[in-house]
Amino acid sequence: MTTDNTTPRRWLRRAGAPRLEFGADYNPEQWPREVWADDVRAMREAGVTVVSLAIFSWARIQPRPEVYDFAWLDEVMDLLHAGGISVDLATATASPPPWLTARHPEILPVDKFGNTVWPGGRQHWRPTSPVFRAHALRLVRALATRYGKHPALxxxxxxxxxxxxxVYDYSEDAATAFRTWLRDRYVTLDGLNEAWGTDFWSQRYSxxxxxxxxxxxxxHPNPTQNLDFKRFSSDALKDHLRAExxxxxxxxxxVPVTTNFMVMGLMNTMNYPDWAAEVDFVSNDHYVLPGPQARDELSFSANLTGNIAGGKPWFLMEHSTSAVNWQPINVAKKPGELHxxxxxxxxxxxxxxxxxxxxQSRAGAExxxxxxxxxxxxxxxxFRSVVSLGERLRDLADLAGSDRVPADVAILVDWESWWVSENDSHPTDRLRYRQEALDWYTALLDLGIRADxxxxxxxWNHRVVIAPILHVVPAELAGRLREYVADGGHLITTYFSGIVDQNDQIWLGGYPGAFRDLLGxxxxxxAPLLDDETVELDNGTTGTLWTDRIEVTDPAVEILARYKTGDQAERPAITRRxxxxxSAAYVSTRLGPDGVAAVLPGLLDAAGVTSELPPALRGRVELARRGDHRxxxxxxxxxxxxxEDGILEPRGVVILRS
Incomplete structure (x- = not known):
């Protein structure tokens, strides 16, 4: 993570006492003018303090190449300011107007099959297009010149x-930019050929x-080429962010600058930890995904966002009051879930x-x-629930600016391991990186144990570091983890970890490669498992997806569990050295949340980590700590x-001051 925790974070440009901000995206251009004043009245009733404005307004602001129409935006900005509502003003570059794509179709993305991605939705632009960049910055300059000193901003x-x-554009613009990126990374073609292993399948470049x-x-494409293209694609978007x-x-x-990340679900194409230092404060969009771990996934993503932000306060830019529109079945939130x-x-x-x-829009895709x-x-x-939430946030004003309280346990998330571990041509295509990490998080919640x-x-200066499927391990990271353990830290890692270096090349000598000596x-x-296969462990847990044929190379290794069934019967399944x-521990199969919860206490005992909750609340309640609040x-x-602290309502939250 490039975020420097010692660097002071900027926050919103506003006067007055600290507060928790409350608001929404606001799209007045979708409504007649007579609605605008009523919106501001209702916003004040709800306790709204800030809105994000003009996000998809390029076609309104610049209806023709040489024509700008700021009159409506001037009116809205002034109206919001008069109502005491602040504005997070978008640069409006997310969706190019029809005149731009008609005049310059060369800004449109191209997919991997060579097909043009046409207008009609949004984000129909190439991150590497110099034509798009010029038009986007022209709009940014016009907006900043006009509104940079506006009191609402x-x-x-x-x-x-x-x-x-x-994110992934395969156009000629992208090809040109990709080559430049590769020259910067490898300097010489010999360096690139070595990193990519191009002697395989006669791919050597001259x-x-x-x-x-x-x-x-x-x-199958060259794996390292594929990895570098993912790195490049994230960097290309980061470069656009920097330009604006x-x-x-x-x-x-x-005026501070931000952009909304999407730390949620399976969204991994942008390397957000690498982006964090590029914004004055981190913002995030999050939407609940259906499933048995839906609530835990929200907590996991919020937790990760807070740590991408370096433990400093961040801005939840978007989430939903109730149902969304883009899932196969869009279910309304239950009472209490909005809060x-x-x-x-x-x-x-x-x-x-x-x-x-x-x-809520009356027309359009959403x-x-x-x-x-x-x-x-x-x-x-x-709306009554929204008003009630606004009141509750006002009562929590003293939380504003406070940092999260670090936990004893950390779960590491590595974007490049996420990218590479799920590639094709692997032992199994069933592996799901983030699901494994989420399972460990759920297990810790089930035990009532806080984790970062x-x-x-x-x-990470935690007593315990859990590194699920830490697949891509450069030498520097391997060294950091060895030093962490030597200095008294307790590492837990899993199957398919420590396997390749930063070039997606195998650490030779036997798996788990970079961690082989540390784990003993x-x-x-x-030995991956078929879909209908499971294995039993002698500690009563059940494994799926994966097993390993483990040979213990250090007599100091303690075998915490063995396989009881399957081809690995009697072989070690969980070890600790x-x-x-x-200490360093290894879990060689997917146990799921329940299985992980069964083995975690033994793994955590060495570090002296226990729950901060009373036994009756463990598993039923998540504890989070921020400032002097629990x-x-x-x-x-x-x-x-x-x-003594009363009744915690179904799907409710009680906040206690220490």
Whole structure:
């Protein structure tokens, strides 16, 4: 993680006492003018303090190449300011207007099959297009010049969800930029050929111009080329972010700049820990995904966002009041979930709670997406819940600016391991990196143990570090983990970890490669499981997906569990080795949340880690700590008796001051 925790974070440009911000995306251009004043009135009633404005307004602001129309935006900015509502003003570059794509179709992305991605949705632009960049910066300059000193403006919002739909572009612009990126990384073709292993399948390059993005090929593309293209694609978007940010800093240096990340679910194409240092404060969009771990995934993502932000406060730019519109079946939130979801983000460091969107659209692709004001209007249970949340956030003003309290346990998340471990041509295509990490997080919640979800190349000074499927391990990271253990830390890692270096080349000598000596084990061959296969361990747990044929190479290794069934019967399944003042443990199969919860206490005992919750609350309540506040978050749909602290309502949150 490139974020420097010692660097002071900028926050919104505003006067007055600290507070938790509350608001939404606001799209007044979708509504007649007579609605605008009523919006501001209702915003004040709901306790709204900030809105994100003009996110998809390029076609309104610049209806023709040489024509700008700021009159409507001037009016809205002034109206919001008069109502005491701050503005996070977008640069509006997320969706090019029809005139731009008609005049310059060369800005449109190209997919891996060579097909043009046409207008009609959003984000129909190439991150590497110099034509798009010029038009986008021209718009940014016009907006910054006009509104940089407006009293309503508290932050700039670059683009919107950068890369959500256009991260991978295979156009000629991308090919040219990719070659430049590769020259910077490898300097010489010999360096690139060595890193990519191009003697395999006669791929050796003799000229830079021979290199193209990994477009559709007859069979599996070069794995390192694929990895570098993912790195490049994230960097290309980061470069666009920097270009807009630098211009905004030049024209309005006192206004902080952010962009909304998407730390949620399976969204991994942008390397957000690498982006964090590029913004004045981190912002994030999060939407609940259905499934048995839906609530835990929200907590996991909020936790990770807080650590991407370096433990400093961050801005929840978007989440939903109720149902979304883009899932196969879009279910409304249950009573209490709007508050619980919002306050879970606050518990993990959010100083702003905002939704998509203020008023539910009556037209367009997101007209069935919930909002603060639903189609039913203000006389609705949903709006009353929104008003109630606004009141609660006002009462928590003393939380603003406070840091998260570090836990004893860290779960490492590594974007490159996520990218590479799920590649094709691997022992199994069933492996799901983030699911394994989430299972460990759920297991810790089930035991009532707080954990931090931390970028692998960030700062971790925890008693226990859990590194699930830490597949890509450069020598520097391997050294950091060895030193961590030697100095008294306790490492837990899993199957398919320590396997390759930064070039996706195997650490030779037997698996788990970079961790082989630290763990005191050696594996000659992987043993993934078929879909209908399971294995029993002698500790009563069941494994799926993967097993390893472990050979113990150090007599000091303690075997914590053995396989009881399957081809690995009697072989070690879970091991632990003391090293220096610490220890390193290995779990060789997927145990799922219940299985992990069964083995974790034994793994944590060496570090002296126990739950901070009383036994009756463990598993039913998530504990989060921020500043001098303790958040007790009900993970169930039943009331919970907290004793002297009262009753925790179903799906409720109780916040206690120390």
């Amino acid at each position: 508290v932050a700039w919002h670059v683009n919107n969800e950068l890369g959500c739909h256009n 000229d830079w111009d021979q290199i193209i993005p990994p477009r559709q090929a007859a069979t 940010r630098d211009l905004l800093h030049e024209l309005s240096p006192d 619980r979801d919002s306050l879970t983000h606050v518990a993990h460091g959010a100083d702003a709670v905002c939704f998509f969107q203020w008023r 007209k069935y997406h919930s909002a603060m004001v639903p189609h039913a209007g203000e006389d609705s249970a949903l 979800v931390v970028p692998a190349n960030g700062v 084990i050696r594996i000659e061959e992987f 003391e090293a220096g003042a610490g 958040f007790l978050i009900n993970r169930t749909s039943e009331p919970i008796d907290l004793g």
